[in-house]
Amino acid sequence: MPPEATAPTRSVHEVVAWSRGMVQPALRAAVDGLPASVRHVAGYHLGWWDEHGHPTDAGGGKAIRPVLVQLAAEAVGGSAATAVPAAAAVELVHDFTLLHDDVLDGDRTRRHRPAAWHVFGVPAAVLAGDAMLALAFDVLAASGHPAALTGVRVLNAAVLDLVDGEHADLAFEGRHDIGVAECVAMAERKTGGLLACACALGAVFAGAGPDEVAGLRDFGLRLGVAFQHVDDLLGIWGDEAVTGKPVHGDLRARKKSLPVVAALTSGTPAGRELAALYEGDGRPVADDPARAARLVEAAGGRAWSERQAELLLDQALRLLDSVASAPRAAAELAGLARAIVRRDH
Template sequence: MPNEAIAGARKVSEVLSWGLGQVQPALRAAVDGLPASVRRVAGYHLGWWDEHGEPTDAAGGKAIRPVLAQLAAEAVGGSATSALPAAVAVELVHNFTLLHDDVLDGDEIRRHRPAAWHVFGVRDAILTGDALLALAFDVLATGGHPAASDGVRTLNATVLGLVDGEQADLAFEDRHDIGVAECVAMVERKTAGLLACACALGASFAGAKPAEVAGLRDFGLHLGVAFQHVDDLLGIWGDPAVTGKPVHGDLRARKKSLPVVAALNSDTAAARELAALYQGDGHRVATEPAHAANLIEAAGGRAWSEQQAGLLLTRALHALDSINPPPRAAAELTDLATSLIHRDH
């Protein structure tokens, strides 16, 4: 039976539209309180206006993390509204990371248009990211919610993990001895941590029991690693029309992503040839990305990431089942998680 037929469960597109509709007014209100110098860059990055401040309908992201926070609240019998501070806070942190990541990686395109740093300059993009991070903690801490204090500590630990994971990811570019487990641990901090945090905060703000918070945190963590596997696959083989980034973009940037690291550790002829491309400064990978992509596939990296994404999705759904959520919330979280992993790649 289709999940949308279960207890009035909505389709994924409807859930995302609903979640974005819930969080956008609060997000705009928060950003409106920023100094004008960074508010202009933030609004551009979020897709609200162009570089001149004129309203636009540019894409501003799907609000996956806020939606997870809101659905997590419903999964423990609470209301999505109770999780709104958590939803806004995780979306602000997410956009802080995107602004900084684009600078660190030199990515010129974000959401199918020029990245903020490419339009406004590196300094303005970095400072705007800093402002969004500060704003996230302010949103979470104010309002007098009983879960706010613990929530701030949870978010702070998550941000520290994000920074540590980003540092490790960048350091991987200059290393040739990265193990698969080390790469997965980096992803758990950098990507999966914020999804886990979104779920945990949403549950906490809805008054969840500790076991429910832990179950939803595990759901988000497994989903986050699976999500990164798919992102890494798209970063190599994705369609630019879908991803908004150039084909083979991660290879041109010499990223040692999950499928790359798995391929390099496969002890195959293709792995050894791939390792030779990555030797030194990795210049050959950047200039021969199509050849590198073929080697990664031949060494099993692509198949491994696809398999891992499926296994991790199963673990995420088992964690969700462990808290015995209401049928509608369970169906909507299941469908959302499945859609995030079964993207075209």
């Protein structure tokens, strides 16, 4: 009997620590190769040092995507160690998006400390993000894995989807005719695409067949949209001390997030009142975001997003069951998925 069949299932905390221990050295080695002009900003953003370059123990994020890559590889009978370059590449792309997102959204805080652009300036943060994106593809290409070229194409497609989704998200801020289906499609591209990519890359680096790759991609896509629902809920009702982001920040920016769009299109009195607040220059929302939050909830937006997150989680887990061949890795992947959807930060 293979060791995987008899080994006990690890907790989410243990799995994340295991993955981090394998992927962090690869990330550090990759970032060390960046030009000094952007390496400093990248390392600050990743939580490795402060603005002066002194080592620090600041958190580097949840590291969800690398774990998805490695567990997806194991779930179809592959090796987590072989998938490390793919895991590092996906995390570099994720951090590229965060550096740029903070600039685009004007968010001054990231991971409980000043965002990189607020410390080093917008040009430095943008260029560091660009460098991390280029580095991600270099890590894949230099891996020597037989599926490296396929991996590059899978990752590139996800980045293009992500950019398209981010463009739609920003465009929504100036529109008052967003439908729920359009908003969900945006979330699929902006957030779902990279989680789908992480799972697909794990399968690709495990040498899985097309059906397994497609199944894990679909698992990741549904999990990613569920992740976005939760992220949007936390952007309105999350505890700032836990999330590290300003309370009601998404409302102040008049973000057309999933629960907001559900509320705006609900046809309820609260939804119509919320729409009136969102129109014009948006000052009523910025001046009293707590009122806007109450209206989103009264219009059913909060409850709808909570239901959708659980529904998508259920669909994702059924897809996982249909393609996974390694029970322990599948159980750990399912446990991670539940933790992602039921998180508080």
